[in-house]
Amino acid sequence: MALEARTNDRNPDPRVAVALLLDTSGSMEGEPIAELNRGFAAFCADIKEDPLARKRTEVTVITFGGQPQVVIPFTEGRSLEPRSFAADGLTPLGGALEMALDELGAQKAEYKRLGLRYYRPWLFVITDGSPTDDDVFPRAADRVRATEAAKGVTVFSVLVQGGDKVALSKISDVRPPVSLKTEPGSFMKLFAWLSASLGAVSNSGAYGASDSDVAQAESLEQNPLPSPAGWATW
Amino acid sequence: MQGVSHRAAGRRCDDAFGWVHAGPVTCLVVADGAGSRPLAAEGSRAAVSAVLDRVLAAGDTAELPDVYDLFSSALNAVTELACQTHCRLGDYATTMAVALLSPAGASIAQIGDSIVVVRSSVEGAIRTVDPQEPLEYANETHFLTSPDAREHLRVAFYPDREVSAVAMATDGLQLKILENPVTGEPFVPFFEDAFAFATQMESTSREVEEFLDGLENDQTGDDKTLVLAVPGTPTASRCLGPEDPLQMESNLGFLATDE
Numbered sequence: 445m446a447l448e449a450r451t452n453d454r455n456p457d458p459r460v461a462v463a464l465l466l467d468t469s470g471s472m473e474g475e476p477i478a479e480l481n482r483g484f485a486a487f488c489a490d491i492k493e494d495p496l497a498r499k500r501t502e503v504t505v506i507t508f509g510g511q512p513q514v515v516i517p518f519t520e521g522r523s524l525e526p527r528s529f530a531a532d533g534l535t536p537l538g539g540a541l542e543m544a545l546d547e548l549g550a551q552k553a554e555y556k557r558l559g560l561r562y563y564r565p566w567l568f569v570i571t572d573g574s575p576t577d578d579d580v581f582p583r584a585a586d587r588v589r590a591t592e593a594a595k596g597v598t599v600f601s602v603l604v605q606g607g608d609k610v611a612l613s614k615i616s617d618v619r620p621p622v623s624l625k626t627e628p629g630s631f632m633k634l635f636a637w638l639s640a641s642l643g644a645v646s647n648s649g650a651y652g653a654s655d656s657d658v659a660q661a662e663s664l665e666q667n668p669l670p671s672p673a674g675w676a677t678w
Numbered sequence: 679m680q681g682v683s684h685r686a687a688g689r690r691c692d693d694a695f696g697w698v699h700a701g702p703v704t705c706l707v708v709a710d711g712a713g714s715r716p717l718a719a720e721g722s723r724a725a726v727s728a729v730l731d732r733v734l735a736a737g738d739t740a741e742l743p744d745v746y747d748l749f750s751s752a753l754n755a756v757t758e759l760a761c762q763t764h765c766r767l768g769d770y771a772t773t774m775a776v777a778l779l780s781p782a783g784a785s786i787a788q789i790g791d792s793i794v795v796v797r798s799s800v801e802g803a804i805r806t807v808d809p810q811e812p813l814e815y816a817n818e819t820h821f822l823t824s825p826d827a828r829e830h831l832r833v834a835f836y837p838d839r840e841v842s843a844v845a846m847a848t849d850g851l852q853l854k855i856l857e858n859p860v861t862g863e864p865f866v867p868f869f870e871d872a873f874a875f876a877t878q879m880e881s882t883s884r885e886v887e888e889f890l891d892g893l894e895n896d897q898t899g900d901d902k903t904l905v906l907a908v909p910g911t912p913t914a915s916r917c918l919g920p921e922d923p924l925q926m927e928s929n930l931g932f933l934a935t936d937e
Contacts, residue, residue, distance in 0.1 A: 445878055447889040449871035451854040559860035653860060 457499045458651035460563035460642060461518065461551045463544035465537075467571035467604070468509030472531040476572060476604060476631075483631035485526035490639035497639070498522035500563075500646040504547050508540035508571075509533045518551050521642075535573040538581030541588055541615065548597060556653070563651045564658050568638065569601040569615070570624075574608035585614040592616055595659045602634060602676070622676035633675035641669045693848050693901040694722035694772075696918040698730045703742060704779040705733045708792055708903050710848040712771035712821060717763075721756055721770030725822055727918055728755030729776055734916065745787035745833060748776050753822055771821040777844050779907065783837040784844065789830055791819040791849040793856065795864050797873055799842035804869045808832040809862020819849075843873045844907045850900030854893060876906040 466480060484505075492498045498521040505516035510533025516524070548565045555562045567588065575581040591597045601612045601621040612621035624630050644667040652658040692711035697704065707726045711718025732751040736743050743751070752774060760767045773790025786794050786807050794807040810819065810832075820830040847855060857863040875881050890902045 445875070445880055445885065447872065447875045447881070447885045449875065449889065450865075450867040451893065452857060452865040452868070453854075456853040456859070556860070559856075559858035 454558075455499055455520070456560065457496070458561040458563060459500055459502050459555055460645050460651075461548055461555075461565040462501060462503045462642065463548055463565070463567050464503055464505045465540050465544055465567070465569040465571075466505060466507050466529060467535060467537070467569075467573060468507040468529045468531050468533075469535040469573050469576075470509065470532055471535075471573050471606065472509070472604075474531075477529060477531040479628075479631035480570070481526070481528050483635035484529075486632055487635035487639050488524045488526045490636060491521035491524060491642065494521075494639070494643040494646065497643040497646040501642045502551070504544075504551075506540050506543055506547070508536050510536075512536050512540035512543050514543065514547065518547070534576040535571065536577040536580070537569070537571060537573075537575035537611075538577040538579075538584040541567075541569075541584040542580065545584075545587055545591060545597070552596075561651045561653050562658065563645055563648075564595065564655075564662065565597050566642075566645075567597050567599045569599075569612070570604065570634075571601070571608075571612070572604035572606045575611050581611070582614075585611075588615045589617055592618060594655065596655055620678070622672060622678055625675055625677055630675045634672075637670060637672050637675060644669055691901050691920050692718045692722060692772075693850070693903040694719070694726040694919065695846075695903045695905050696726045696730045696916070697905065697907070698733050698916045700733050700737055700915075702781050703733060703736075704907065705729065705748070706777040706779075706844065706846055706905050706907055707774065708846045708848055708905055709772045709774040709822075710790065710792065710850075710901070710903070712773075712819075713900070715769050715771045717765060717769045718772060720759065721823065722772040722774075723918075724755045724759050724770070725752035725772050725774050728752045729774075730916060730918060733778075742780070745776055745778055745785045746831075748778070749774070749787060749789070749822070749827075749831060753827070756823060767823045768821075771823045773819060773848070774822050775846055777846060777907070779841075779844070781839075783835055783839075784841040785833065785835050786844075787831060787833045789820050789822055789824075789827055789832070791852075793845075793847040793849065793852060793862070795845045795847075795855075795869055796836070796841045797843040797869065799839055802842075804864055804866050806856070806862040806864050807834050842909065843876070845869055845872060846903075846905045848901060848903045850902035851890075851893075851904060872904070872906055873908055876908045877910070879910075 501521040502518045504518045507515050592599050599616040603621050603623045648667040649665045650662040652661045695708045697706045707729045709722035709725045711722035728751045729748045756770050775788040775792035775794050778785040791810050797804050852859045855868045857865045
């Protein structure tokens, strides 16, 4: 008789948690928000193409236009669906950063609870404005930098035309913000770069069971990210 | 069973396993040679073979070895091998788990990231025996050949007939048969099915091998070994596997003990 034993078939792959912070404030109205939506839709398609990234990447989308809010909770790449974001309101970036750190921290705790290993999480910000929550932003920026210094998160920020470079410089000591080229199609290229970069991460062995474990694994093996030169200027 | 990544790389099976019946005693062993070491397959096989020989040598005498004796025998055999070949002991690095079943009870000793799961004859509960404590780094483990091996030997004893079934596996199966690979909590349905299978008179090792071979998406690509023991009539007095570690094919362990 055949041995037909039930096995644990839950996705046991190591995870890279990504918090995508999208500026949907009023100033994104028109072509920028339309381009952002098209870029995000392409990202949702691209991430499914990579056999490892589709299972290892988990994305949450937090928008900050009016109120910061989680519009897509953590979702595996293979299940990620496009969404049309509408532009409205002010730019509470500080609140969005706080929310992102909380979400990433909770997700990391969940990985530990389930015995899943993880890559260093990503916090990826796209904004065309200046933070309008002055009472929150400085504290939030400090917290992001402290988490980055503790090797708890990788921070990227992208300035769409009109974005506040000085403010965005305060959320990372490692990577200064880059500016999105003003030519058409830049949003598409940015999101193609993001899916390719998450593919590079997902195909590496730079994961572990704790933050120190991850840092150790990164020192041994880390895939280089593709160049952002096609869409970014410094 | 050779893992997919090893097969693809043209490598050998670094796992070894075996069992022996000697009088009232049944001994089961699994060992996982460290994939990064050049002679790991020889190390795991020498360790298992030495344990089986030690149990057989005691035979029906009153001087039954305990699990500490068995680990010493395994380490001695690997050390001797290293001396003979003028290689470093660490080149033969291997984990090992031993279950010694007798009318007095079940002793289970492990070093490294093997998985041993027992079913209690009292309440039927299925639990992992002394899972490896989470180490700081996920891919770390301890080896029989480590200088501080003795400190990391984990030993459990279940008196009388408290244990009614034993499953032993190497870490290549951890994601499939554990609920949580960090805490070692077992995925109970797997063991319910596996023990039920082993209890059937007509079950053979070939079917265990087919089962392991069918686990394509196992995420680890590592070698996999599974040895199941349930009360019954022994089918063979001694077994050492894989039959030939240099070949692609290998036997898998399955047996009935005569408790």
